[in-house]
Amino acid sequence: MTVSGLSYSFAGGPVLFDKLDFSVQAGEFVALLAPSGAGKTTLFRLLAGLVKPDAGEIRLGGSSESQSPGQKRRIGYMPQRDCLMSWRNVLDNAALGLELSGVPRQEARRRVRELLPSFGLEGTEQKRPHELSGGMRQRVSFLRSLLSGGDPLLLDEPFSALDAMTRASMQEWLLQIWEQHRKTVLFITHDVDEALLLSDRVLVAATSPISSLQQVAVGLQRPRDYSAVLEPSFIQLKRQILEQLGRTPVIKEGAGQ
Ligand SMILES: Nc1ncnc2c1ncn2[C@@H]1O[C@H](COP(=O)(O)OP(=O)(O)OP(=O)(O)O)[C@@H](O)[C@H]1O
DSSP: OEEEEEEEEOTTSOEEEEEEEEEOOTTOEEEEEOOTTSSHHHHHHHHTTSSOOSEEEEEOSSGGGBOOTTOOOOOEEEOSSOOOOTTSOHHHHHTHHHHHTTOOHHHHHHHHHHHTGGGTOTTOTTOOGGGSOHHHHHHHHHHHHHHTOOSSEEEESTTTTSOHHHHHHHHHHHHHHHHHHOOOEEEEESOHHHHHHHOSEEEEOOSSSBOOOEEEEOOOOSSOOGGGGGSHHHHHHHHHHHHHTTOOOSSOTTTTO
16 A cells, blocks of 8 residues: 555644655555544545545555545455444354455355454354453454455554553454464554554654654564563664654663663
8 A cells, every 4th residue: 555645634624644655565564653633533534535635646555556536445444443233243243344345144154253263252153242342342343354355454543442451462362363364454553562562664653744654663573472562672662763752751771770
């Protein structure tokens, strides 16, 4: 996916993007680190073709797949809130994306059943959303987005509503599941640790409007688990990003030793 010269402002509202350029390579996991209110929901709407930019171009895949501005694109989207349907069970909630793209219901259910164990959802087929934990609901939501087949997969702060422990286990789980599927992912978050732990590259939006993104390559070894947050190189990268965000840590090297 390549975004070039993207500009957007709401009529009579703030300028959100000003000649923004960035790209995500096929099979890459990129985290976009942006503060709340910076325009991430609007960015997703622009990328999905639901909103027309004032200027610029968005290309998915190869150059031949360029779409005209405003044309809807087949991207996967997992919103901040799980948006599960209360009247559908796990099986049918997860199968929804497939069904909407024309896959017959029985086939859609078969594909969901195949993946339920690796999503930690075995035995929950008949359960309704209110019978699930927050983490389980997010896994159903992610399974639905993954199966819908859109590429890239846009994840909009998917774990922000979870408590700290569930969040950490969901991050570890996502690392494992990504290893298996290697989808192209753009993950938006305002959490520096989450961005570094999950991604190959962090794009830091430190300006308002967002006109450029500072890039940080995350060279941490894969497969990763949560213990990566303790590695010296992780802490060094975190310091670098906090500086880019103007949040220089007050603790100096060697303090507390
Ligand atoms: N329809 C609209 N008209 C005018 N301004 C809008 C409109 N929708 C959003 N905005 C403003 O644009 C900015 C970005 O909104 P957006 O919802 O994209 O941000 P966000 O980063 O997703 O926010 P949050 O993290 O709080 O969900 C906000 O300042 C918001 O008030």
